[in-house]
Every structure is written in structure tokens, then in C-alpha cells.
Amino acid sequence: MQTGLIIRSTGSWYEVRNTDGHIYRARLKGKFKIQGLKVTNPIAVGDRVQFDLEDELENTVVITDIEPRDNYIIRKSVHKTGHGHILAANLDQAVLIVTLAFPRTSLGFIDRFLVTSESFRIPTTLVFNKADILKDEALDYQREIIDLYESIGYRCLETSATEGENVEVFRNLLDHKISLLAGHSGVGKSSLVNAVAPDLHLRTSEVSTFANKGVHTTTFAEMFEISPDTFIIDTPGIKELGLADMAKEEISHYFPEMRDRLNQCRFHNCLHINEPGCAIKEAVGTEEIAESRYWSYLGMVSGDDNRR
Ligand SMILES: Nc1nc2c(ncn2[C@@H]2O[C@H](COP(=O)(O)OP(=O)(O)OP(=O)(O)O)[C@@H](O)[C@H]2O)c(=O)[nH]1
Numbered sequence: 001m002q003t004g005l006i007i008r009s010t011g012s013w014y015e016v017r018n019t020d021g022h023i024y025r026a027r028l029k030g031k032f033k034i035q036g037l038k039v040t041n042p043i044a045v046g047d048r049v050q051f052d053l054e055d056e057l058e059n060t061v062v063i064t065d066i067e068p069r070d071n072y073i074i075r076k077s078v079h080k081t082g083h084g085h086i087l088a089a090n091l092d093q094a095v096l097i098v099t100l101a102f103p104r105t106s107l108g109f110i111d112r113f114l115v116t117s118e119s120f121r122i123p124t125t126l127v128f129n130k131a132d133i134l135k136d137e138a139l140d141y142q143r144e145i146i147d148l149y150e151s152i153g154y155r156c157l158e159t160s161a162t163e164g165e166n167v168e169v170f171r172n173l174l175d176h177k178i179s180l181l182a183g184h185s186g187v188g189k190s191s192l193v194n195a196v197a198p199d200l201h202l203r204t205s206e207v208s209t210f211a212n213k214g215v216h217t218t219t220f221a222e223m224f225e226i227s228p229d230t231f232i233i234d235t236p237g238i239k240e241l242g243l244a245d246m247a248k249e250e251i252s253h254y255f256p257e258m259r260d261r262l263n264q265c266r267f268h269n270c271l272h273i274n275e276p277g278c279a280i281k282e283a284v285g286t287e288e289i290a291e292s293r294y295w296s297y298l299g300m301v302s303g304d305d306n307r308r
């Protein structure tokens, strides 16, 4: 028996990496149910599993057990009510790459992402890329935004993938961790990853041979080892990660600066919209809670599904 890490999944086949870095093609033994979870995929990228060698020549193994997860991100299936699809498990952190240059990431999108990662209990860092093309006032504005998120407790990093600014810090951020990388198309995600892992392209084409045989691979997350013991997960479905399954009352719990004040509202079921004696609205009034964060909150509570 060996232990390993699931680095790729096609739905019926998996790729598992053992502790020496050897990659096997894996399948599940019989029916595999994980208690208490209604999911369409029992095993996901990031899962730590135990397996037995099946066919040494064919490089195939059989997964016999799965270790308890530290966390996981799940997407509710549209088709089967109550069922979800696990995108990835055991994440050390999420890194949201944004830019206030072009194509500009909205604060609403940032906040929605942060609420989602808070709900999955995944620590998140914000990377503000393309700092090189921000002129004076725009750069001042970016620093204000960074101050705002840092004051809430989120780590922030200003980078330029093209100029190499803080690329080393970005590399250190990822070091020896499993990180989910997210961000809108065009913010410079690939450029940043290429800057810290120039040979990633080679590695990915190397390990993709199994996955090519599968179907629907694009709906599954992929994990890449960019340096020893340093993994990034690129998930195609991150934008659809919704608040769909979150109760209205729950949302403020995922705004850390609101969470701290919740027991000061007059009504215990306060939604912080127009209730009297609301500590959240009061804190917005005194600018202890940023207006932009409150607007994002209102958008989410009202079910405004705008995910720019
Ligand atoms: N000025 C400037 N341009 C950048 C920076 N990072 C990336 N770019 C440019 O922005 C464009 C998009 O970069 P990509 O790395 O392809 O962005 P991406 O987020 O990976 O986008 P997708 O590949 O569509 O997911 C390219 O033209 C890059 O050269 C940066 O720090 N500064």
C-alpha cells in the first residue's frame, strides 16, 4: 500500500502522485461513498489517498481509501438537486489575481470571491497585477484598495509580471503549498505563473497523456507541480462558484469586518438592510466598514447575480 495525492481527474480515471513524485493512473475500487456528502465525484484533485499497485507495466493502481479532507470547494450541480461537484480538496490557500488596470476587476467580484473562499475556510491572498501601467492617481487608488483589504485581514501583493515586480514574493507565497489560482481572463495569471515556473508548459504536456483519453476534462480542476512540493490548481469552474447555496443570514458571517459586529445588532436575525439598531449600518456610517464592501454585501443579499 502507498499514499499519494490526486493531481488530475477525468471523472472515471485519476492521476495519483506518490511521495517520490511518480505518477500512476488510478481507478476506484468498487463503490466508493463518502459519508454525509452528496457528490457526483467521490474523489477530487487535492485528495490524499491510499492505493495498491494493480499492473506495474501499465502503471495502474487501485485507490482503496481516502484520507479526511481539511477543506474542499464544491459546486452545486444544476441538474441534480442537492448534489454537488467537488472541484478541489485540501487547499492551503486561494490566490485571486486581479488588476485595477485593464481588464479591470470589479470590487464586487473580489468581494464575492472572498465570501466564497471564507465560506470554504480557505485563506485568500489578493494579487494586484499590472502595477506597472497604473499612473499616479490610479496607483494611489490601488494603494487605498490594498489598505482596505489589508485592514480586513487579507494579505495583498502588488505585482507586475512583465516588469518582474514582486515576482519573487509571489513565488514565495506559493512555495510548498497547494494553491488555487483564480482570476478573470486577461489579468495576467499565465504571465505570473510563467514568471515563476518557466518550464511548466513542458511539465503539463508531459502529464496530460492520460487525461487526453478522458472526456470532459475541462470541467475538472487540474493540479500542476511548479517546483518540488509546490502545486497550483487551475480550476475552470471557479467563476460559477456561487452563493447559490448560501442563506441570506449567512452572508455577513463571511465578511470578517461584519462578523465581528454581528452580536451588536438589535435583532439577532438582522439582515443589515434597514433594520433599526443595526451595528453594521452604523459602522458603515462611521466608515469603520467600507462602503464598497457594504454595497457588495447588499448585492449578494438581494440575490443580484452579477459576477463581473
Ligand atoms: N503591463 C502589463 N501587462 C501584463 C502584465 N501581466 C500580464 N500582462 C499582459 O496582459 C495580457 C494577458 O496576460 P495573460 O497572462 O495571458 O493573462 P491570463 O490572466 O492568463 O489570461 P487567460 O490566458 O485568458 O486566462 C498579455 O498581453 C500580457 O502580456 C503586467 O504585469 N503588466
Ligand SMILES: [Zn+2]
Pocket (backbone or CB within 6 Å): 265, 266, 270, 271, 272, 273, 275, 277, 278, 279, 280, 281
Ligand atoms: Zn444589522
